[in-house]
Amino acid sequence: MKSFFSMWRRLPRPLRIILSRVGILVPQMFGVMLVTFILIRLLPGDPTLLLLGNMATPEAIQSLRERLGLNDSIWVQFLHYVGNVVHGDLGTSIFTSNPVLTDLQERAPATLELIVWAMLVTILIGVAVAVAATVRRGGIIDHASRIYGLAAGAIPDFWVALLLIFFLFSLAGIAPAPFGRIDALLTPPQRITGFYTVDSLLTGNWEALGSAAARLALPVLTLTIVNAGALMKLTRTVFGDVYRSDFIRHARACGLPERVIVRSALRNSLPPIITLVGFLFGFLLGAAVLVETIFAWGGLGQYAVQAVTNSDYPALQGFVLVAAAFILLVYMVVDILYEFADPRIKV
Amino acid sequence: MTRLPASMRRHLGAAAAIGLLLLVLQIVAIVFAPAIAPYSPVDADPLNSLQPPSTAHWFGTDVSGMDIFSRVVFATRINLLISIVAVAGAFAIGVPIGLVIGFYKNPLSSLVMRAFDFIQSFPVFVLGMALVSVLGQEVWNVAIVLAVLFIPMFARLIRAEVLSLRERPFISAARCSGATDLSIMFRHILPNALTPVIVQVSISIGMAILLTAGLSFIGAGVRMPTPEWGLMVSTGAQLMILGVWWVALFPGLAIVFSVLCFALLGDYARAVTDPSAETIS
Numbered sequence: 001m002k003s004f005f006s007m008w009r010r011l012p013r014p015l016r017i018i019l020s021r022v023g024i025l026v027p028q029m030f031g032v033m034l035v036t037f038i039l040i041r042l043l044p045g046d047p048t049l050l051l052l053g054n055m056a057t058p059e060a061i062q063s064l065r066e067r068l069g070l071n072d073s074i075w076v077q078f079l080h081y082v083g084n085v086v087h088g089d090l091g092t093s094i095f096t097s098n099p100v101l102t103d104l105q106e107r108a109p110a111t112l113e114l115i116v117w118a119m120l121v122t123i124l125i126g127v128a129v130a131v132a133a134t135v136r137r138g139g140i141i142d143h144a145s146r147i148y149g150l151a152a153g154a155i156p157d158f159w160v161a162l163l164l165i166f167f168l169f170s171l172a173g174i175a176p177a178p179f180g181r182i183d184a185l186l187t188p189p190q191r192i193t194g195f196y197t198v199d200s201l202l203t204g205n206w207e208a209l210g211s212a213a214a215r216l217a218l219p220v221l222t223l224t225i226v227n228a229g230a231l232m233k234l235t236r237t238v239f240g241d242v243y244r245s246d247f248i249r250h251a252r253a254c255g256l257p258e259r260v261i262v263r264s265a266l267r268n269s270l271p272p273i274i275t276l277v278g279f280l281f282g283f284l285l286g287a288a289v290l291v292e293t294i295f296a297w298g299g300l301g302q303y304a305v306q307a308v309t310n311s312d313y314p315a316l317q318g319f320v321l322v323a324a325a326f327i328l329l330v331y332m333v334v335d336i337l338y339e340f341a342d343p344r345i346k347v
Numbered sequence: 348m349t350r351l352p353a354s355m356r357r358h359l360g361a362a363a364a365i366g367l368l369l370l371v372l373q374i375v376a377i378v379f380a381p382a383i384a385p386y387s388p389v390d391a392d393p394l395n396s397l398q399p400p401s402t403a404h405w406f407g408t409d410v411s412g413m414d415i416f417s418r419v420v421f422a423t424r425i426n427l428l429i430s431i432v433a434v435a436g437a438f439a440i441g442v443p444i445g446l447v448i449g450f451y452k453n454p455l456s457s458l459v460m461r462a463f464d465f466i467q468s469f470p471v472f473v474l475g476m477a478l479v480s481v482l483g484q485e486v487w488n489v490a491i492v493l494a495v496l497f498i499p500m501f502a503r504l505i506r507a508e509v510l511s512l513r514e515r516p517f518i519s520a521a522r523c524s525g526a527t528d529l530s531i532m533f534r535h536i537l538p539n540a541l542t543p544v545i546v547q548v549s550i551s552i553g554m555a556i557l558l559t560a561g562l563s564f565i566g567a568g569v570r571m572p573t574p575e576w577g578l579m580v581s582t583g584a585q586l587m588i589l590g591v592w593w594v595a596l597f598p599g600l601a602i603v604f605s606v607l608c609f610a611l612l613g614d615y616a617r618a619v620t621d622p623s624a625e626t627i628s
Contacts, residue, residue: 307480316477
């Protein structure tokens, strides 16, 4: 045991950070599976009937009962479920008749592309506005950002999406139609990453790139308007404190240019901002469910809504599992980055 | 409050006044809905479908000819009922749990905390959607699910307060005078630990309104013809593309003002109870 600790201390700090955080992920994933397992057990009635639908024959019910191990004890059933998930078997969707994992893999890039772009724009706008408001205290941006910060938390994302569609598509006609990720007349770019913007860039398909970027504009704008407020408010608080701290005052007294001062103040405000960005991924994933439905995006969120509408429980269970696992991965990366960004934290 | 500069106090007063005004408006809408609404909120009138706003129909009519103004007014009842019941439930369950796990340091307490961490790591909307659709899309199930999702938040807040209060001399004094654990927890610690939770109650009601509306919007919540804001926006969603704006606009505005009301009141409560907190004004 002692030699283990001394070995542990000899490892380079970055490696220790990553290893200790990955270790936490395993029990967390078990917990996620427990929740998704219980979720389906909460359904009133016979799960086989729900999984197979009302038209099921008694033989099909019996064979599914055996396949699901419903005659075993609840713990055996749970272990069975964990075994299936680990082997990539998330069940079969009642609605599409495909394995749920295949369905999810097919749709994941659409959602990821949406939330990654939304996240980038959110960070850019949220941080930029917060910095501008702090540096010019009492200016127009300062006042406007306070009002925006208050209102942003109160606006439902699905309603913002509809307003944007009305003003920019129906009235002004400058935004493309809110139906899908790319113009229906164009063929999507060859699949390399699954991100239409990246793939069309890599293949030099400029027409597809233009269409994909234009289609992204409204949903990304929707998610940004709703989510940048929280990031801006936090950045204001954290950056404001650092900006007024002693070491910044010292830097200014030394005659450093404002640009350098802002940069070093921002560098020191990073840890809490990184944490919030991680949480924002969770919000964005939830918001994507609503926004994708409105823009017929064809991603995971729309799949989940279809699953709810069609009582497609295996698909819903698979989506919740994948969404939670994705968020836990994001949190893990965030924690690791946080410890990298703040060298004072002991691992 | 006394530490805030005069200009900030004035702004804060204005923000709180708007919050209070919106609250009064909502209470009036809830109590006097039948008197305020000129039409029934659930009766269809197909001959008058999709009428734009006019003197007869202030907010216009929807696809089945129902008066949108009447429905927005009546929906205040169902939206606030769900949200307040959910938050009250989360408060009633979360506060005692937080009190107990903060007071007793033992493996069970840390296990409960880990479970809370875990529930909170799920995206709220995703878990809420899945739970409501599994339990059945009823009004009460939406409230129950939201309550369950909010319990960890309240328990965690109370626990954090209890952890520091537990070590204070007045607790030792109470123990010396023969107070039991139960009376220390509820009579001595709880009243001192409630402040941040009160602020959270107001903010949570706003969050619950947004979540309820979102759930109904995707069809995992309240169903037609019940007047509910999110559901009303969803009936106008497709029409928005065709330029019919009034069906989705007005219920959405109702959501914004309602959530704003509870955010402003929460902010005011925070400013009053914690002078060092950054507020909106």
